[in-house]
Structures are given as C-alpha cells and as structure tokens.
Amino acid sequence: MQRTSVTYVPAIDGLRAIAVLAVIVFHAGFLDFLPGGFTGVDLFFVISGYVISQSLAERRHLKFGEYLRDFYRRRCLRILPALLVMLLSSFVLSALFMPQFWLSDQINYTGFAAFAGISNVVLARHGNAYFSPGTELNPYTHTWSLGVEEQFYVVFPVLFFLWLRYRNKTPVVWTLLPALAIASLIICAIQTPADAHSAFYLLPGRFWELAAGAMLYQGIEAWRGTLRSSGIVNAILLCGLGLLASGFLLATPLHFPFPMAIVTVLGAVLTIAGLALPAPEYTSTLQRLLQVPWLTYMGRLSFSLYLWHWPVLVVLRWTTGTQLVVVQLLYPLVVFVLAAMSYHWIELPVRTASCLWLRTPWRTFGLALCTLVLFGGSAFWVTHNTERLSLSQTRDTYTWYAYKHYPREPFNRINDARVRGRQLFVIGDSHAAAYRTLLNNVAIKLGIKVVVYEQGGCGVVTLQDADPANCARGREADFKDIEARAKPGDIVFLASLRMPELQDRDWALGQTAVISQMLKEQTPARLAAAKTSAEADLARLEAINVHVLIDAPKPLFKSPPNRCSDWFNRMNPVCSQGMTVGREPLLRLREAQMKLLAALMREHPGLTVWDPFPLLCPGTQCSAFDPLGKPMFFDSNHLSGNGNRVLEPSFTQVLLHIWDQS
Structure with a gap:
C-alpha cells in the first residue's frame, strides 16, 4: 500500500495486528489462551485516537469547513464500503442459516443500528451483556466499537481544530481534551458497578480511551524522532508491551472497563510513545519485531479482519459449532481470505480511486448516503423474506413458530x-x-x-x-x-x-x-x-x-x-x-x-x-x-x-x- 504521510510508523500497523489477533483469539476461545484478549479493542481505541490526531494535524492548513468536510469524506471512504458489505452479507447469512427465535428482533435491531453507527446504543439499552451467551449469537455485536469510534468522530475533530489553531495563543485549549477525558473516566468508574452495559458500550464511559491516544499525540508532537537513547526506548517499549500482555492475560469482565482497561490504555500509550519518539537510527529490537512484513500486513488488514471474524464465528455457532477440529482449522483461513478480499477488493480500491465522485466531499457524502439507503433497504427486505430465503426447516413458520397464524385446518x-x-x-x-x-x-x-x-x-x-x-x-x-x-x-x-x-x-x-x-x-x-x-x-x-x-x-x-x-x-x-x-x-x-x-x-x-x-x-x-x-x-x-x-x-x-x- 502506498503511504503519503512522512510520519507513518510501520510498527503501529504491527500493534494493530496484535490488537485484532488478541480479539479474534479471545472470541474463538482457543484453549482459553488469552482470557483478556477482548482488551484488544481498548488498544484499538488508543491507536485510533493517536492516528486520527496525526491525520488531522497534517491538514492543519485547511479552513474549518474544508477541514471537517475532508475528514468526514475520508471517514466515509475508510469505514463505509467494507462495513456495508459485511452487514448485508451478515443479514443474508442469518436468513439462510439462523432460525428466527425470541432474540431475532433484537439481533435485527442491532444490525440496522449498525448502518447508522449506533449499534452500541441498542446493545446498551436492550441487549445482553458483552460476555453473556446470548451475545455470542448476534452477528452484529462487534459493531459496538465502531459505534463508539464514529460517535467520537462527531465531537473530536472540532476539539482538535481548536487545539491546532489556538494552542500557542490560548493555553486553555490544552485543557479541553484532558478535562473531557477525566470526566469520561469518572463516568466509567461510576457506571461499571452501577450500569455495566452503559459503561461498556457507550461513548461517555469510553471517551477517555480514544482521548488518551489524542492527548499522547498532542504531548509528543514536538518531540517526535528526538529520543536518542536505545536503553530508554527499549525500557518504554518493554514496559508498554508488558502492560498490554498483562491486559490480554489477566483482564476479567468483573471490573471492566474500570479499572482493568487502564492497564491496557496505559500500555498502549507507552508503546506508541516508544515507537514515535526515537530517532530513526535508534530503532530498537522490539520496534523491528513489530514491523516485520507479515505483521504489518495483518495490521493493514485489521479493520477487515475485525469486521469479518465475528459474523463468521456466529454463523459457525449456529450451524456446525466451533468444537470440531476441522472447523477450528478452517475458521482462521476463512476469516483471513474474507479479510484479504475485503481489503484488496473493497477498502483499497475505494480509498485510492481517482473518481471525481470520491474526491469531492459533497458528492462523496451523497453517494455514501445513497449506498447506505440501498444496502439498508436490502437488509430490510431480507429480514421480511426469511421464509423465502432460509435453508432451514424452520422456514415453515406455520409448523414451527407460535405465531398468530389463522388456522388452516377446518374448524367450527x-x-x-x-x-x-x-x-x-x-x-x-x-x-x-x-x-x-x-x-x-x-x-x-x-x-x-x-x-x-x-x-x-x-x-x-x-x-x-x-x-x-x-x-x-x-x-x-x-x-x-x-x-x-x-x-x-x-x-x-x-x-x-x-x-x-x-x-x-x-x-x-x-x-x-x-x-x-x-x-x-x-x-x-x-x-x-x-x-x-x-x-x-x-x-x-x-x-x-x-x-x-x-x-x-x-x-x-x-x-x-x-x-x-x-x-x-x-x-x-x-x-x-x-x-x-x-x-x-x-x-x-x-x-x-x-x-x-x-x-x-x-x-x-x-x-x-x-x-x-x-x-x-x-x-x-x-x-x-x-x-x-x-x-x-x-x-x-x-x-x-x-x-x-x-x-x-x-x-x-x-x-x-x-x-x-x-
């Protein structure tokens, strides 16, 4: 993939790979190898906050309106194409293989909400806890984290623009993001024991994690590439990766996200700092390990890997189950192939296209809206035609379901x-x-x-x-x-x-x-x-x-x-x-x-x-x-x-x- 940013750090893609692989291993339940692998999402949040800040900073010369339009245009191109294909595919697979049951309406609501970037709100208000068995049967559960990020993107670009423009003149702009992050952490601490669903799924209790990555960028921007001590670099990376490993191995649902997520967030901040601060000639062994080609390639696939790993796993739970050895061997291969196809055939072509429609913000927004309506409408049609599409015997709803069917048999x-x-x-x-x-x-x-x-x-x-x-x-x-x-x-x-x-x-x-x-x-x-x-x-x-x-x-x-x-x-x-x-x-x-x-x-x-x-x-x-x-x-x-x-x-x-x- 061609990179235009001079600040690109390949090892951060390696970090993305670690995050998504931890999540996949946790969800697959492979030998209970990473009982806290779900904290890979928290690592993603910190990386996103940092990388988005870096991307916005590179466009600091734009006027406010251009700055926002350009940001949201790039977000549309980055997120929507692969997401929409995954969502519609999941609706079709659900209709083919999943019997409609008492959670089906809730599952469909989650899927439709994912089209609008608010599936986390539906899950928080009406869904099961993230770690409950019912959640494992919902092919759209994983979109909660995308909802959190998309909602973060509504407010963050404005805050960051104020910092870019007025940081040298108005010191108070330095306090905006930290103040909101502290408020978010307090909300998270209060909600975790009192309202665990909201603490886990909603932006107020998660804002601090994304903000941590953004504040890291604000704090080290002027010192990027200035650290010239291999010992200090290795110490920072070793400490950061150690905290990340602790989260993967020791985090439990009981006290999550507060305080357990702090370990992973702190580890992510230290690791990214250890990757961004060193001068090029002081690249450490750990940094070189994080940027080996296969790992950085997995990092570039990370969005598609995350999108596809969960619905494939849910379909397997509904059909063959995941305990068979042949299924366990095929599952990672299927996910990798789907992710590679999604990345090379959907993500890259859309993001690198020279089409005028995709280079002009308002035309991009219009095309995105039309595509969203088309895919959402198709998903709606699928949910209302499951009897025609289903491969299951349960498609005979008259026999299987306790619906209010009018009697077909003669009666008096x-x-x-x-x-x-x-x-x-x-x-x-x-x-x-x-x-x-x-x-x-x-x-x-x-x-x-x-x-x-x-x-x-x-x-x-x-x-x-x-x-x-x-x-x-x-x-x-x-x-x-x-x-x-x-x-x-x-x-x-x-x-x-x-x-x-x-x-x-x-x-x-x-x-x-x-x-x-x-x-x-x-x-x-x-x-x-x-x-x-x-x-x-x-x-x-x-x-x-x-x-x-x-x-x-x-x-x-x-x-x-x-x-x-x-x-x-x-x-x-x-x-x-x-x-x-x-x-x-x-x-x-x-x-x-x-x-x-x-x-x-x-x-x-x-x-x-x-x-x-x-x-x-x-x-x-x-x-x-x-x-x-x-x-x-x-x-x-x-x-x-x-x-x-x-x-x-x-x-x-x-x-x-x-x-x-x-």
Whole structure:
C-alpha cells in the first residue's frame, strides 16, 4: 500500500495486528489462551485516537469547513464500503442459516443500528451483556466499537481544530481534551458497578480511551524522532508491551472497563510513545519485531479482519459449532481470505480511486448516503423474506413458530352462551408468548377477547422461587391493568416456565448425577418463597372475582430442535443430547411443583390447574417431535406452532368447563 504521510510508523500497523489477533483469539476461545484478549479493542481505541490526531494535524492548513468536510469524506471512504458489505452479507447469512427465535428482533435491531453507527446504543439499552451467551449469537455485536469510534468522530475533530489553531495563543485549549477525558473516566468508574452495559458500550464511559491516544499525540508532537537513547526506548517499549500482555492475560469482565482497561490504555500509550519518539537510527529490537512484513500486513488488514471474524464465528455457532477440529482449522483461513478480499477488493480500491465522485466531499457524502439507503433497504427486505430465503426447516413458520397464524385446518366456531362477553387475560414470561397460536385459535373459535401480557424472563407463579424482583414494576402495571379491565367471571391464565431447564447442563456427568443436582437446587427455602409469591398473586386476583388458570410444568429437552433439525447443524455439539428425554426423570423434576400446585388448589378454590404434560408426552419417552416428525417444541422449552395446535382442544375444554361452573 502506498503511504503519503512522512510520519507513518510501520510498527503501529504491527500493534494493530496484535490488537485484532488478541480479539479474534479471545472470541474463538482457543484453549482459553488469552482470557483478556477482548482488551484488544481498548488498544484499538488508543491507536485510533493517536492516528486520527496525526491525520488531522497534517491538514492543519485547511479552513474549518474544508477541514471537517475532508475528514468526514475520508471517514466515509475508510469505514463505509467494507462495513456495508459485511452487514448485508451478515443479514443474508442469518436468513439462510439462523432460525428466527425470541432474540431475532433484537439481533435485527442491532444490525440496522449498525448502518447508522449506533449499534452500541441498542446493545446498551436492550441487549445482553458483552460476555453473556446470548451475545455470542448476534452477528452484529462487534459493531459496538465502531459505534463508539464514529460517535467520537462527531465531537473530536472540532476539539482538535481548536487545539491546532489556538494552542500557542490560548493555553486553555490544552485543557479541553484532558478535562473531557477525566470526566469520561469518572463516568466509567461510576457506571461499571452501577450500569455495566452503559459503561461498556457507550461513548461517555469510553471517551477517555480514544482521548488518551489524542492527548499522547498532542504531548509528543514536538518531540517526535528526538529520543536518542536505545536503553530508554527499549525500557518504554518493554514496559508498554508488558502492560498490554498483562491486559490480554489477566483482564476479567468483573471490573471492566474500570479499572482493568487502564492497564491496557496505559500500555498502549507507552508503546506508541516508544515507537514515535526515537530517532530513526535508534530503532530498537522490539520496534523491528513489530514491523516485520507479515505483521504489518495483518495490521493493514485489521479493520477487515475485525469486521469479518465475528459474523463468521456466529454463523459457525449456529450451524456446525466451533468444537470440531476441522472447523477450528478452517475458521482462521476463512476469516483471513474474507479479510484479504475485503481489503484488496473493497477498502483499497475505494480509498485510492481517482473518481471525481470520491474526491469531492459533497458528492462523496451523497453517494455514501445513497449506498447506505440501498444496502439498508436490502437488509430490510431480507429480514421480511426469511421464509423465502432460509435453508432451514424452520422456514415453515406455520409448523414451527407460535405465531398468530389463522388456522388452516377446518374448524367450527363455538356459539355458546357460556362464553358470550367473556375475557381471557394471559400473563407470564416468554412461555406466555409461546402460546400465541393456541390463544389466537381460542379467540377465533370461542369469539372471546384475549389480552396477553408477556415479559421475557418475568415469570408469574414460577413455583421454583420467588417471582423475579427486577420484574416487579412491569408486573405491577400488568396486574393493575387486569384489575381495571377484568369483569367477574373472566379468566386469568398464568403461563410461565415452571421447571429447571435441561439445556446447557453438563450431561457428561451422567443423567442420574445431573438430575440429582437439579433436585438439590430446589431447596425448601426457594420453594417456600415460591409459595409466598404464588399466594400473593392468587389473593390479588381472587379479590377481583376472576378465575385463575395455571399450566402445570411441561416437558423440557436437553437440545433445541430449532438448532438441530437441518443438515448443516445436526452435528453441532449443542445437539449431542438428542431430542428425547425419559418421562420418569421429568416427572421427578416437576414433583415439587405439582405438590405445590395441589396445596394451592386446596387453599384457593378459584384456581384451576391445566396439565398439558400427558398430551405432550404420552409414552415412556418424551420427544420434541410428534409421530409424524412435526415439532412439538420450537426450542428446548418453548412450544412450536404444531404443539400449540395439539394442545388447543384440551385448553378450550378447560376454559368451557370453568365457565360452565361459574
């Protein structure tokens, strides 16, 4: 690649390579070799702050308007082309290989936000923690760092221009960036224990890292190439690289980004200083190692490597899994090839093109906007046509998904005086949402009004423990709405997960050992708390003279059918436990819940228990599929659309029986 800047330091590209390779090794989980490899992003932030400052300083002769237009033109050419190709490719790959599930909307929102440079905001407000399992299934999670940088670029060029123009006349401009950096570090320190999502994903808690690189440039600009002591150079580089290595090896999510990120940022500042300050004839051994050709080439690929490594890894998690040796060997090769293609066929041609459209700022902005709309619109089309594009069996949404499909099967509407004017209120966690097909069919056949209140992870009368405290505010609003709308004789259906999940357990220990451990988890204290919560909810509903219906615990499975039913994912280790579970172990697991339900029924005459277990598991082996091979369950614990239709006649009869007795 041709360089025009006389201040180019090849070893900084080597540093970029170290940063991106650390991140990739961490994400791939290779032998847990770099448990703190995620701090490579913090190294990137410092490098970006320094290099952007250097680039802006080279254009100090421009007027303010030209200066900004030139900066943002170069940012568009640098970031957008490869980013847009990666994003659209990820949307297409997701449609082809990933079943739509309860996180799909969140995943799509993250992807669309990445087009606008605000995916970090979506992840902070609505996503999972960076280190949580759910994040590993989102192909756009890694774009959070690009969002932070792009937001930094909104304010930083103005601050830096003021420093360039007035640093010799107005000393106060030297304090602007340090003051904001200190404020940012304080915000980071406050947010890390109190609001970890915001501290990790958002610019206010990360500004200081990018600012550290910029302040380094401001501080050493006049002394570049003046250091003439090999001993001091080696000491600075050794100390800096040692701190970086400490971050890669010792950083943990517990106290991150504050204070753990300080180690990596300080290491980055020292290393860059050790690379920029020496005179050319005092190049150290460490600097020569950082600028070996293969390493600097990887550094030039670093942006594309970062863009592509994550979606490829996520697609592998959804399909073959990453545990197979052949996959582990192919993964780095695939990422390298994609990154090289992206760099040589997209990044370089766009950045070095002599096309007038790309050399004139306003025309570049117009073309960038049109391309952004085109790619974003294409991604939007993909998300609304997944059934047509998907290679998975789950593309048959009528069978697999608990959507509000209109029934395709013949049915008779029930015109019964018992149900005229009746209402059914449904409240619960994601398992309430998993009854959508059943509830929709009931509403159509009985002609009743069905009102659903669903909050993922917010069970009601879970029978396993006290209802989740973090859901109290939302649940209070739901109960108040029911109290305001319900009439005497209406039914409130409480639908929630009421058994310990089987997925993600260590079944290598043997089924007997795992089941025993799960039974031990159901302590008397937890069951007592569960009974207290249940009695409070039931008493509140009894006070408004409604009937209460609860579903007994349903079968659960060790592997998710939606991820294990296709030729490209059956070999995934997540599928190794199969789609069947013995009836007897499941009955043992739900025994405590069934006893608690029996006790509640004795104390609350208005309570009815509906048990779908016998319909879902009629034999000695419970299967996630019916005898015709149709899924009864979508994943390891939520019903499929087909499972809903199997249960609907039984549920309808229970409703009619309750209203018949009233």
